[in-house]
Amino acid sequence: MAFRERPSQAGPGPTLEIRENQPLDRYRLAGRAVREALGRQRRVWIATGIHPEEVAALATAFIRLESRHPGMLLVIAPERPGQCSTIYARLRIEGGFQVRRHSDGHGCDAGTQIYLLDTPGELRAFQAAADAAFIGSSFVTAGVADPTGPAMAGVPMVMGPYAEADEGAHDPGIQARVQRLVQSGGLRRACDPLELSAALDGLLVDGQLSRALGECARRALEASLPASPAPAPGAAGHRALAQRGLGSAGPFPVNCPDTHPNVVLQ
Numbered sequence: 001m002a003f004r005e006r007p008s009q010a011g012p013g014p015t016l017e018i019r020e021n022q023p024l025d026r027y028r029l030a031g032r033a034v035r036e037a038l039g040r041q042r043r044v045w046i047a048t049g050i051h052p053e054e055v056a057a058l059a060t061a062f063i064r065l066e067s068r069h070p071g072m073l074l075v076i077a078p079e080r081p082g083q084c085s086t087i088y089a090r091l092r093i094e095g096g097f098q099v100r101r102h103s104d105g106h107g108c109d110a111g112t113q114i115y116l117l118d119t120p121g122e123l124r125a126f127q128a129a130a131d132a133a134f135i136g137s138s139f140v141t142a143g144v145a146d147p148t149g150p151a152m153a154g155v156p157m158v159m160g161p162y163a164e165a166d167e168g169a170h171d172p173g174i175q176a177r178v179q180r181l182v183q184s185g186g187l188r189r190a191c192d193p194l195e196l197s198a199a200l201d202g203l204l205v206d207g208q209l210s211r212a213l214g215e216c217a218r219r220a221l222e223a224s225l226p227a228s229p230a231p232a233p234g235a236a237g238h239r240a241l242a243q244r245g246l247g248s249a250g251p252f253p254v255n256c257p258d259t260h261p262n263v264v265l266q
Helices: 023-037 052-066 082-093 122-129 148-152 172-184 193-204 205-224
Strands: 002-006 013-017 042-048 073-078 100-101 114-116 132-135 155-157 187-189
Touching: 013 100, 023 114, 023 122, 042 052, 042 122, 042 148, 042 193, 052 082, 052 193, 073 082, 073 122, 082 114, 114 193, 122 148, 132 193, 148 193, 148 205, 172 187, 187 193, 193 205
Parallel strands: 042 073, 042 132, 073 114, 100 114, 132 155, 155 187
Antiparallel strands: 002 013
C-alpha cells in the first residue's frame, strides 16, 4: 500500500493505491481510509451495478431510511460508466438530492446525501467501507446482479427479485451463489423499495449484527469458489482512492412519511 499525490480541481490531496491481487486485509485497510473520508460517524450503504431505471427505487428507500439514520450516506456505482450522467441528473435535478461526483475531486462533506462513484477501478475499497450493500440490476430484468464483490468485502447485502437478465448471456453460477449467500444470512431479498428500506434498516441499525452477517457472506462465498491464481499484475490497474473532504433501534416504521418533497422521479 502506498500513498501518492494526485492533482485535482481542488488541489493535490492524498490518495491510496491498491492492486486487485492484494489480500483481504489490504482491502479492509483501504476501506477504513475511504470510510474516514466519507464520515466515520455516519451510516454508509453502497448500491453497486445500478441501472438508471433503479434510481427511483433507491430514492424511495433513501428517503425512508434518512429519517431513521440522520446523516446517512448512499454511495452509488452505476452499472456502466456511460450511465453516470443520467443517474446524476435524476438524483440531483429531478430528485433534489445533494449529490457529489467522485470524478470532480472535491470529496464528500457532511451535507452530501449521495456520492456517485463514477470512476472505474475503485469499487472494491468503497465496498469495504460500507455498512451494507444493495446489489443493483436486481430490480430490473437487464444486466446481471452479481453479489460477489460485496460478499468478498465482508459486507451484508440486499438484492431484488432478479439475478440475471431476461436476454443475453447467463452465468449458471450466479443463482447458486445467490442461494448460498441467502442461506448464510448475509444476503436478503427484497421485492420493492419498501422491503429494500426495511431490510437495509435492519442492517444499518445494528453494526455488530451487520459485521457478523457480512462475515457469514464472505465465508459462504469463499466456500463456493474454487481456488484460482492471482490476476496478472496490472490487469485491473491501480486503485486511486480520493480522501478529500469531510453521521435507534426498533422496527422500521412502514408508514413513515416522506421527508423529501422534491422527489418527482418516475
